[in-house]
Amino acid sequence: MPRKHSSRSGTEERRSSILTAALQCFNEHGLENTTVQDIQLVAKCSTGSLYHHFGSKEGIAVSLFVETFKNMNEGVLTELERCNDAQTGVQVVVTQICEWVSENTSSARFLLQSRDIQFSPDMHLQLGQEYGDIMRGYFQWFTPFVEDGSMKSLPLDTYVPLIIGPAQEYSRRWLAKQVARSPASLTRIFSDAAWSAVRGDV
Amino acid sequence: MPRKHSSRSGTEERRSSILTAALQCFNEHGLENTTVQDIQLVAKCSTGSLYHHFGSKEGIAVSLFVETFKNMNEGVLTELERCNDAQTGVQVVVTQICEWVSENTSSARFLLQSRDIQFSPDMHLQLGQEYGDIMRGYFQWFTPFVEDGSMKSLPLDTYVPLIIGPAQEYSRRWLAKQVARSPASLTRIFSDAAWSAVRGDV
DNA sequence: AGTTTTACTAGAATAAGATTCTAGTTTAAG
DNA sequence: CTTAAACTAGAATCTTATTCTAGTAAAACT
Numbered sequence: 362m363p364r365k366h367s368s369r370s371g372t373e374e375r376r377s378s379i380l381t382a383a384l385q386c387f388n389e390h391g392l393e394n395t396t397v398q399d400i401q402l403v404a405k406c407s408t409g410s411l412y413h414h415f416g417s418k419e420g421i422a423v424s425l426f427v428e429t430f431k432n433m434n435e436g437v438l439t440e441l442e443r444c445n446d447a448q449t450g451v452q453v454v455v456t457q458i459c460e461w462v463s464e465n466t467s468s469a470r471f472l473l474q475s476r477d478i479q480f481s482p483d484m485h486l487q488l489g490q491e492y493g494d495i496m497r498g499y500f501q502w503f504t505p506f507v508e509d510g511s512m513k514s515l516p517l518d519t520y521v522p523l524i525i526g527p528a529q530e531y532s533r534r535w536l537a538k539q540v541a542r543s544p545a546s547l548t549r550i551f552s553d554a555a556w557s558a559v560r561g562d563v
Numbered sequence: 564m565p566r567k568h569s570s571r572s573g574t575e576e577r578r579s580s581i582l583t584a585a586l587q588c589f590n591e592h593g594l595e596n597t598t599v600q601d602i603q604l605v606a607k608c609s610t611g612s613l614y615h616h617f618g619s620k621e622g623i624a625v626s627l628f629v630e631t632f633k634n635m636n637e638g639v640l641t642e643l644e645r646c647n648d649a650q651t652g653v654q655v656v657v658t659q660i661c662e663w664v665s666e667n668t669s670s671a672r673f674l675l676q677s678r679d680i681q682f683s684p685d686m687h688l689q690l691g692q693e694y695g696d697i698m699r700g701y702f703q704w705f706t707p708f709v710e711d712g713s714m715k716s717l718p719l720d721t722y723v724p725l726i727i728g729p730a731q732e733y734s735r736r737w738l739a740k741q742v743a744r745s746p747a748s749l750t751r752i753f754s755d756a757a758w759s760a761v762r763g764d765v
Numbered sequence: 766a767g768t769t770t771t772a773c774t775a776g777a778a779t780a781a782g783a784t785t786c787t788a789g790t791t792t793a794a795g
Numbered sequence: 796c797t798t799a800a801a802c803t804a805g806a807a808t809c810t811t812a813t814t815c816t817a818g819t820a821a822a823a824c825t
Contacts, residue, residue, distance in 0.1 A: 369792055369801055393595075393621075396782060407804045408784085414802090418783070419595075518742040519733060519749060523756050526728030531721060540720040547721060554725050558756035571772055571821055598811060609775045610813085616773090620812070770823075779814070790803070795796105 376414050379404045380428070383421045388467045392422060392475060426475060427488055429468045433461050434495045441499070447506035451559060452552035454499075455528050459552075462532040463545035470536045473529065496521075510561045523558040527551050578616050581606045582630070585623045590669045594624060594677060628677060629690055631670045635663050636697045643701070649708035650758050656701075657730050657754035664734045665747035672738045675731065698723075712763045725760040729753050 382404035386395040397418050401411055415421045437457040444450040462469040480488060503520065506512045515523070528551040534540045544551070584606035588597040599620050603613060617623045639659040646652040664671040705722065708714045717725070730753040736742045746753070 372802070375802085397784090398782075408806090409786095409804050410802070412784070416784095515752060516744060516749065518736070518744065519729075519752055522729045522732035522736070523752070526730075526732035527721075527724045527760065528728075529732060530724035530728035534720070534724065542718060542720065547718065550717060550721055550725070554756075554760035557759045558729065574773070577773085599813090600811075610777095611775050611815095612773070614813070618813095766825100768823100768825080770821105772819105772821080774819070775817085777815090777817105779812100781810105781812075783808100783810075785808070786806090788804085788806105790801105792801075793799090795798085 375406060375410065379406060379411060379414060379421065380425050383425055384467055384471060387422075387425075387471055392471075422475065423480060423488075425471060427491060429472050430488075431491055431495075433458075433465075433468075433472070434498075436461060438495070438498050441502055447503070447511040448556050448560065450502060450506070451512075451524055451556050454524060455552035455555045456548045458525055458528050459532070459544040459548045462528075462536070463543045466536060469532065473533050473536060512559050512561050515559070520559060524555040527554050577608060577612065581608060581613060581616060581623065582627050585627055586669055586673060589624075589627075589673055594673075624677065625690075627673060629693060631674050632690075633693055633697075635660075635667075635670075635674070636700075638663060640697070640700050643704055649705070649713040650762065652704060652708070653714075653726055653758050653761060654754035656726060657757045658750045660727055660730050661734070661746040661750045661753060664730075664738070665745045668738065671734065675735050675738060714761050714763050717761070722761060726757045729756050 379400065383395070383400050385403060386399045389395075390399065395418075397408070397411060400418075400421070401408065404411070411421075415424060437454055440453050440457050441450055444453050462473075499521070500517070503512065507514055528544060531540070531547065531551065532544045535542070535544055581602065585597070585602050587605060588601045591597075592601065597620075599610070599613060602620075602623070603610065606613070613623075617626060639656055642655050642659050643652055646655050664675075701723070702719070705714065709716050730746060733742070733749065733753065734746045737744070737746055
């Protein structure tokens with residue numbers, strides 16, 4: 362695994378070409394059934410190169426996970442910060458998620474179905490860091506509205522599941538091809554549900 | 564894989580001892596990092612025996628998944644059938660799930676984190692069968708209440724995510740030790756949210 | 766009871782695939 | 796122009812899933 366930022370040109374391309382290849386393979390054959398050779402073949406890179414960059418097959422999955430996760434959440438947070446009332450905020454979060462899933466099916470499939478990647482201790486740390494930052498972002502936005510009563514006061518850990526739970530669960534099913542209509546087309550339903558789950562009792 | 568019911572005594576014990584051992588191993592090391600040898604060791608059985616019963620490591624996971632899934636849903640359905648109004652029904656489903664997860668952490672962890680088992684075609688068929696039966700059970704119970712207006716009329720595929728989404732998403736986090744309070748202790752919050760997501764507009 | 770059939774167990778042999786290792790090559794920095 | 800570090804290659808190895816051959820034992824049949 363490379364410690365510092367790559368100093369060499371073309372190296373970032375190699376790295377991301379491996380990630381792209383991996384995403385494609387994971388989507389075609391599943392994480393489990395993808396061999397590193399499959400990835401090498403698609404990315405046109407050698408064993409050495411692949412292991413230099415990621416250390417292991419799991420390392421590839423972890424990097425992909427982290428980058429995808431950050432990517433999605435940064436998009437959502439950006440939109441959220443444009444809002445200035447609780448209801449709009451909640452609904453925008455749900456809408457953004459539904460749209461992102463519908464437009465980035467490969468990434469979404471990987472992200473939502475890969476709960477059980479085995480994170481090694483330091484990977485776990487890295488992820489925990491990112492995760493904490495992102496959550497802080499959300500909570501900072503919402504806290505004022507809990508305080509002024511426009512949102513219910515609930516245990517902190519329950520907000521995220523209440524708001525994104527239904528959309529996420531539906532998305533999982535859609536990505537697994539168990540249901541047909543895209544999450545984006547049901548945005549309204551899921552964002553209404555989210556709001557009624559956390560709105561203050563007026 | 565055995566086609567018929569086992570005719571021989573002690574065979575069912577061997578079979579279920581393998582499943583139990585597998586569940587334990589999966590929980591300790593993760594699906595990925597569990598070797599069949601690990602399972603053999605815990606179950607005290609030979610390679611031949613294990614492969615006779617399940618055909619592959621994946622086969623073990625699939626059997627475990629199917630049995631656990633049926634198990635949980637039968638419990639929920641039984642309770643549901645005792646109810647005779649929509650609100651109670653919805654809330655009982657959520658409550659049952661929260662309690663089952665809190666009381667059967669090993670099984671729940673396996674069930675909720677193993678979205679991405681690669682089902683081979685015939686396994687997929689078997690699962691699809693079970694799954695369809697169970698869903699039919701739920702829908703039969705709910706349909707009348709949609710018709711009489713006590714529940715919203717929505718696309719069929721959205722009911723399940725709306726009702727169990729938040730509880731399930733929270734449960735995932737709890738099982739991954741990302742949050743501390745047990746789902747059972749938050750039943751009220753999740754079942755209220757479920758009901759407000761699907762209640763008819765009175 | 767004796768024979769046959771079939772479920773089941775065993776563990777060695779094999780095969781597939783992940784990871785490591787050795788030997789470079791290329792680039793940036795001094 | 797030299798050196799150190801990033802990077803690439805691909806053969807060798809090591810781990811692990813799966814297959815194969817050879818049985819044992821219980822039920823079914825006569």
